[in-house]
Amino acid sequence: MGIPVLQMAQIGSYVLRQKISGRKRFPLVLMLEPLFRCNLACAGCGKIDYPDPILNQRLSVDECMTAIEECGAPVVVIAGGEPLLHKELPEIVKGAIARRKYVTVCTNALLLEKQIDRFTPNRYFNWSIHLDGDKEMHDRSVCQKGVYDRAVAAIKLARSKGFRVTINCTLFNDADPERVAKFFDEVSEFDIDGITVSPGYAYERAPDQQHFLNRGKTKQLFRDIFRFGKKGKAWPFYQSMLFLDFLAGNRTYECTPWGNPTRTVFGWQRPCYLLGEGYAKTFAELMETTDWDSYGVGKYEKCADCMVHCGFEATAVSEAFARPWQAAAVALRGIRTDGPTSKDIPLDRQRPANYVFSRHVQQKLAEIQEAEAARKHLPAAE
Numbered sequence: 001m002g003i004p005v006l007q008m009a010q011i012g013s014y015v016l017r018q019k020i021s022g023r024k025r026f027p028l029v030l031m032l033e034p035l036f037r038c039n040l041a042c043a044g045c046g047k048i049d050y051p052d053p054i055l056n057q058r059l060s061v062d063e064c065m066t067a068i069e070e071c072g073a074p075v076v077v078i079a080g081g082e083p084l085l086h087k088e089l090p091e092i093v094k095g096a097i098a099r100r101k102y103v104t105v106c107t108n109a110l111l112l113e114k115q116i117d118r119f120t121p122n123r124y125f126n127w128s129i130h131l132d133g134d135k136e137m138h139d140r141s142v143c144q145k146g147v148y149d150r151a152v153a154a155i156k157l158a159r160s161k162g163f164r165v166t167i168n169c170t171l172f173n174d175a176d177p178e179r180v181a182k183f184f185d186e187v188s189e190f191d192i193d194g195i196t197v198s199p200g201y202a203y204e205r206a207p208d209q210q211h212f213l214n215r216g217k218t219k220q221l222f223r224d225i226f227r228f229g230k231k232g233k234a235w236p237f238y239q240s241m242l243f244l245d246f247l248a249g250n251r252t253y254e255c256t257p258w259g260n261p262t263r264t265v266f267g268w269q270r271p272c273y274l275l276g277e278g279y280a281k282t283f284a285e286l287m288e289t290t291d292w293d294s295y296g297v298g299k300y301e302k303c304a305d306c307m308v309h310c311g312f313e314a315t316a317v318s319e320a321f322a323r324p325w326q327a328a329a330v331a332l333r334g335i336r337t338d339g340p341t342s343k344d345i346p347l348d349r350q351r352p353a354n355y356v357f358s359r360h361v362q363q364k365l366a367e368i369q370e371a372e373a374a375r376k377h378l379p380a381a382e
Contacts, residue, residue, distance in 0.1 A: 015317065031260050033079050035082075037082065044200050058086060064096075076102070082111070083105050104127075108129075110151075112154040121164070133183050135149065159192070168198075170199070181229050184229060197237070199218045213305065214305045222335075223248045224337075227337040232244055245330050252345065254297065255296045255297065255303070260313070268282065
């Protein structure tokens with residue numbers, strides 16, 4: 001199926017308004033992480049390696065609504081951690097839909113059967129269920145057997161109840177192109193609304209650092225996959241074809257980190273969903289005080305191998321609006337899978353990595369301790 005025409009039109013109208021207003025930097029998708037706690041411990045995840053006091057933190061419904069209104073992006077992606085562990089998730093989803101936002105909840109689906117009746121199907125809402133390949137591939141990725149079968153059962157249940165359902169697939173350097181292509185063939189038969197795919201990002205705190213893709217391997221992997229699928233046209237991708245063309249090495253893009261701003265229990269994360277280099281208290285502060293020009297491929301060592309959707313999808317969307325004939329050409333002919341790749345951004349002037357993760361963790365722990373101490377000294381309610 002892919003992205004519905006009405007959704008593309010409404011998002012397009014939003015982008016056009018920003019362009020007409022002369023706004024240089026604007027968000028396209030709000031990445032909302034109301035908690036970091038998860039019921040899985042995936043080897044490639046950089047979101048769960050926090051002390052328990054931080055994993056126990058939650059954004060309230062009011063904090064989530066404030067973030068949605070501050071940001072103003074037409075799309076809200078609720079991730080984590082595992083969002084279904086948040087007891088107020090149904091209220092967060094309802095509040096976002098009431099504000100006419102397109103809402104995606106990213107979930108491993110282990111709790112979906114138990115909780116699905118707390119949610120209502122809506123054209124503004126879809127479940128994005130995590131599947132990193134076929135049964136063996138996915139269960140290995142999430143480090144637990146049986147998760148693939150439960151996720152597939154959840155997909156079928158959600159579709160039977162009238163929900164929109166997509167799957168999100170993250171690939172690493174041990175992915176076999178033919179096997180991934182067969183997986184896309186299989187899930188396309190599940191009556192899903194689309195597939196999103198991305199190479200994994202090398203989170204500095206992820207337990208497994210051996211299986212992240214560099215840029216050269218990413219381009220070759222995606223070329224090999226698309227070659228099995230009629231140059232990518234065989235599958236219902238729920239993302240920009242120009243972004244997929246970029247993954248195959250046919251375009252050179254700089255990332256657009258402000259396109260997918262992230263709100264977490266720490267605050268507004270600088271500069272993007274993948275890097276926690278600092279935090280702002282408000283969206284306006286994030287936009288106005290972040291040194292955006294110091295991040296990106298060729299600018300910062302941590303960004304050197306990144307080709308992830310949250311950095312480059314917004315760039316692809318911008319190009320689609322600036323040069324619609326480019327998007328039309330890729331849609332018609334498919335993604336080129338042979339020939340030379342586009343010239344990549346040189347890395348010889350990138351600044352060295354600055355490792356600040358531990359400092360932010362210690363600051364957050366201190367804030368939590370201060371808040372708990374203050375609560376203990378509050379007078380008892382009469």
